[in-house]
Amino acid sequence: MLKTLAALAILAGSVLATPLFAAEPENTLVLTLKDGDVTIALRPDLAPKHVEQIKKLVRDGSYDNVAFHRVIDGFMAQTGDVKFGNMEKDYNPGATGTGGSDLPDLPAEFSNEKFERGVVGMARSQNPDSANSQFFIMFAPAPSLNGAYTIIGNVEDGMDRVDNIEKGSSAQNGAVANPDRIVKARIASDN
Template identity: 60%
Template sequence: MKLVHIATALFFAVVGFGSAQAQSNDDYLTIQLKDGPVVIQLMPDVAPKHVAQIKKLASSGEYDNVAFHRVIDGFMAQTGDVQYGDMENGYDAQRAGTGGSNLPDIQAEFSNTPFERGTVGMARSQDPNSANSQFFIMFAEGGFLNGQYTVVGKVVSGMEYVDKIKRGEGGNGEVTDPDRMIKVTVGRN
């Protein structure tokens, strides 16, 4: 009899867990790359303002066809310049990486969450409060970024596709004929 109760409890715990995941589906971002989908678990508890801005930009299609304009082997792949990085609408190779979006810059939300392989962080200028739309995905651990850049999420599937993003050849990782985020949607698609 006890075994039945334990099995029943486990069943409801698993079913309940699945329901909780379905309710939080909007805390994921799916990026379609040329080689396959990348799913990022966003961290609204760590960086609520940054996550809200990313979700707003993704929901409105702003990230679709945006280039990975700066990619440094063994470090990270940077994208998200919706102003100059849209490869189908106004792409400017000389300025990609210098723009943002029509939304305001965001105050830094630094945390103790470490930069590890698959961590997603917000790009910014020298001003810690200048993050807007650009973000980067870490290829490897980057402890020197800890507490200096806002962590917004982590890759939970598709890191093998991130690893295939075309690397830059310029001194700052600039990419000629870069890969792009084909489609970016909120949720696990």
């Protein structure tokens, strides 16, 4: 009986660890990082305009070599400044985090989904309708973000690789002196 209960507990744990939402290849973002790939299920059901813009930027190659410029241990890793964050060209560490893309800012698409570990959200200024290209991946739950930032996806695989991203200085609000980067970003259906 105890062996059966233990087996059920293990099975329940693995079921609960499975993502609640899995995307088809057209809505699967793959980020290649220094340690390997991170697979993200994009959520057009929650944020269709944001997901469309992310996919356009990915397909344009805009996220390749872009720094994880703000990484706060126990909170999140932020990237996606395609204007100032490309570490292969025009990298500007002082301005990285203030830029976006040549595409327009997007109106907020808030949802009732929760910011939990592995959730991917859009970065923005104080204006809720200012998200553009920057996004962040949660290391841990952050209830203060719920309903205030647009959720665009969740990590399906590779969260251990996200955990290995170089952390920033807490004294500098997570600014990273020697940042890691997105080596390459792609949509899974484009292989």
